[in-house]
Amino acid sequence: MEKKGRFAVVVFEPVYIHDKNCVTPLGFDYLSNWNGLLRGISSIARNDIGRGEFIPVSKFTLEQARRLLTPAEDSTLLERMLFTAAKPIAEKHVPTARTALVLGTTKGNVSFLKERRTADARLPVLARKMAKALDFRTEPIIVSQACVSGLLALSVAKRLIQSGQYDDAVVLAGDVVSEFVVSGFQAFQAMSLDPCRPYDKDRAGLSLGEAAACIYVSKVPGEFKILGEAAISDANHISGPSRTGEGLVQSVLRAGKEANIDIKDIDFISAHGTATQYNDEMEAIAFNRLGLQDVPLHSLKGYFGHTLGTAGLLETIIGLMSLQFGTLIPTVGFETLGVSQPLNIIQRMSRIPNEARSRLLKTASGFGGANAAMIIEKTTAARTG
Numbered sequence: 001m002e003k004k005g006r007f008a009v010v011v012f013e014p015v016y017i018h019d020k021n022c023v024t025p026l027g028f029d030y031l032s033n034w035n036g037l038l039r040g041i042s043s044i045a046r047n048d049i050g051r052g053e054f055i056p057v058s059k060f061t062l063e064q065a066r067r068l069l070t071p072a073e074d075s076t077l078l079e080r081m082l083f084t085a086a087k088p089i090a091e092k093h094v095p096t097a098r099t100a101l102v103l104g105t106t107k108g109n110v111s112f113l114k115e116r117r118t119a120d121a122r123l124p125v126l127a128r129k130m131a132k133a134l135d136f137r138t139e140p141i142i143v144s145q146a147c148v149s150g151l152l153a154l155s156v157a158k159r160l161i162q163s164g165q166y167d168d169a170v171v172l173a174g175d176v177v178s179e180f181v182v183s184g185f186q187a188f189q190a191m192s193l194d195p196c197r198p199y200d201k202d203r204a205g206l207s208l209g210e211a212a213a214c215i216y217v218s219k220v221p222g223e224f225k226i227l228g229e230a231a232i233s234d235a236n237h238i239s240g241p242s243r244t245g246e247g248l249v250q251s252v253l254r255a256g257k258e259a260n261i262d263i264k265d266i267d268f269i270s271a272h273g274t275a276t277q278y279n280d281e282m283e284a285i286a287f288n289r290l291g292l293q294d295v296p297l298h299s300l301k302g303y304f305g306h307t308l309g310t311a312g313l314l315e316t317i318i319g320l321m322s323l324q325f326g327t328l329i330p331t332v333g334f335e336t337l338g339v340s341q342p343l344n345i346i347q348r349m350s351r352i353p354n355e356a357r358s359r360l361l362k363t364a365s366g367f368g369g370a371n372a373a374m375i376i377e378k379t380t381a382a383r384t385g
Helices: 030-038 062-067 077-092 110-115 123-133 146-162 179-187 246-259 277-289 308-325 380-384
Strands: 002-004 007-009 015-023 044-048 054-058 099-104 141-143 168-175 211-218 224-233 268-270 296-298 359-366 370-378
Touching: 015 030, 015 077, 015 146, 015 308, 030 308, 077 123, 077 168, 077 211, 099 123, 099 146, 099 308, 110 179, 123 141, 141 146, 146 168, 146 211, 146 224, 146 308, 146 359, 146 370, 168 308, 211 308, 224 246, 246 277, 246 359, 246 370, 268 308, 277 359, 308 359, 308 370
Parallel strands: 099 141, 099 168, 268 296, 268 359
Antiparallel strands: 002 007, 015 211, 015 224, 044 054, 168 211, 224 370, 359 370
């Protein structure tokens, strides 16, 4: 704590990202997913999601699902995905009485409602199952804030560590494609009949996906440092984003203020990019208001689909891989700009233009006007090591 005159200014210790893992239909760990992206592979394919409806989604095949680790008898697909993503990290960083488990999810085991198992569908039940399976000694913390849940869960973990409540944290996120979820998005007329095309003039809606992601954070210096983060709700509409991008603008500005940098001093943006008409347009407006229209930007939704509460954490992991290897992943499905403001959409595999800084801006937006932003930097030790 520093003192300036009569006022005390709290200076928080930085929080670092150490280990990461993700499980998607594209791969069962972060390296296999990264290699799939390098090869330009998309996991979106036509699947029967119930009632004989075949639509493009990213979903585990039966064979892939059988390969997932099983935490307990009668585990759901989501529980197996989460356990598979988190087990290697929990074994490497054995949880103590000062380790938090922060779970981010949009719907959890919502499919239990179809079986009239209301109690089993509750998020605390899922969180405690994961805590028990992973040998956590603390009560799990749940973040369920629409599609910003994964990124917000990472922000919450950072704040809990900085406030001294925990020494370290495992951040876990996951959601599955279910008939319940698909029918909801279809009711909004937000689903595309073809694989999604973020920011493209012919975009016609999103493609859903399922995945689990996990990140370990602590105050011990590591390869990646969280410089700043923020989350703002514009409260514009139950499902539609603010047409001015106000919530996203404020989130990025506040993340930049905490990071104590010029927000233009970043290397690339991992955006939300759902390929819906309103989301992509809102983001274009927001990034132009922020003066970031020339910064290289991509959406990963064309590879994984929109993985709901997992999206922010999963896409952060891929962003860290980009910082690690200095490689920018193109936006699959994008051909011709279809938003009203200019954006520098990454269209081909390329090198990060300024590896001396190596800073990532990750953003996420969701229903209810939720917006989140985080700025992450590859540390000097990581660049020289």
